[in-house]
Amino acid sequence: MSGVEDSLRILRSKGYRVTQPRKLVLKVLERAEGPVSPYDIQKILQQEGERLNHVTIYRILDLFCLLNLAHKVLLCGGFVKCALGKREGCHRFMVCRQCGALREFADKALCEEESAIARDFGFVAEHHFSEFFGLCSNCNS
Amino acid sequence: MSGVEDSLRILRSKGYRVTQPRKLVLKVLERAEGPVSPYDIQKILQQEGERLNHVTIYRILDLFCLLNLAHKVLLCGGFVKCALGKREGCHRFMVCRQCGALREFADKALCEEESAIARDFGFVAEHHFSEFFGLCSNCNS
DNA sequence: GTCTTAATGCAATAATATTGCATTATTGCC
DNA sequence: GGCAATAATGCAATATTATTGCATTAAGAC
Known part of the structure; x- marks a missing residue:
């Protein structure tokens, strides 16, 4: 299942145009390991020889959020692509206040509980986006 | 129990000076309803006739985070003061992607579960900082 | 009060975000 | 495929937020 293709279909179906910049941003979000900021996206594309104005990237991300194709993860102001078909996305991080280590993890039970609340x-x-802030195993021993 | 006094004591005990700017920032954090950004703090103080350079506020907040007197809540890049005595702070928000409504809530059970994880x-x-992103009761009906 | 130096303020600059408008490129239609 | 309408992009300017180096100020020890 290609998330990019599905996203383009949604764009089209809502009357938005499928443009080169939108395809490029989708591709970056699709491949990114974690949240990426607008300027991250610009840099990644630059390394591949593609040039995109940062204003354009901001506007594309706003649109994607509106259509629920991406969503803003407030950690470092980045964006994460939503996997299509799965409407509920979950992003959890542990952040060490000493060494800055950032670790993403998943917890299904917690996710369900949060939905219920x-x-x-x-x-x-x-x-759901959540962040545990404290000391990692290295720094608290 | 005065959080401000306790914080000043901690500052002193770690060899940091108790300065006018630090006292002012502590007071603002103490009284604030929710997270406040460095520039929020500057504005609040301005309205009370106090002037503080934004660089100073940034540096004070960095120090407070280091000493665990405040912590960064990444929603809107603001800061929240930690109540002293209660080392574990919890900030939960529901954010509506349609109307932007922001609602803070608490859930003790969830908090304990998260600590266990x-x-x-x-x-x-x-x-713990968490954010539910979706549609509020007004926007999903 | 005086001395030491941590802390602050200032100026400059970097990084991130937003707006208005001219230009470009996608889409629908022939 | 070519053409027209207009949505989307790029550019320039500007606003907002964050960071750095250095001169000045004021907190704390005596």
Whole structure:
């Protein structure tokens, strides 16, 4: 299942044009390991010989968020692509305040629990983002 | 229990000076309802007739984070003061992607569960920050 | 009060984000 | 495929946020 293709289909179906810059940004988000900032995206593309104005990238990311094709992860102001088909995305990080180590992890049970809590508030949570801030195993020993 | 006084004591005990700017920033953090950014702090102080250079505020906040007197909440790049005595802080927000509504809430059970997960990784979590991103009750009906 | 030096303020600059408008390129239609 | 309409992009200017080096100030020890 190609997330890029699916995203393009959604764009088209909502009356938005499929443009070269949008395809490029989608490709970067698709391949990125973690959250990438607008300027990260610009640099990555530059290394591949592609040039894209940063304003364009900002606007494309705004649109993707609006359409729920991407979402903003507030850690370092980056963006993460949402896997299509799975509407609920989950991003969890442990951040060490001493050495700055950043580790992403997953926890399905926590995810379900969070969804339940959201529902109790009448809120439909599409993405959970969480961050544990403290000392990693190296720094607390 | 005055958080400000306790914080000043910690500063002193670690060999840092108790200065007017540090006292002012502490007071703002103490009274703030939610996270405040460096420039928020500057504006708040300005309204009270106090002037503080933004560079100074950045440096003070960095120090407070280092000493664990405050911590960075990455939502909107703001800072939140840690209540002293309670080493574990928890900040949870629901953010509506449609209308932008921001609602802070608490959940003790979730907090404990998160601490347990962190421990499993050998990580000592001092603060949990989480964000549910989706549609609020107004926007999903 | 005086001395030491940590802490602050200032000026300059870097990095990130936003806006308006001219230009380009996608899409629908022939 | 070529043409017209206009959505999307690029550019220039500007705003906002963050960082650095150095001169000046003020906190704390005596």
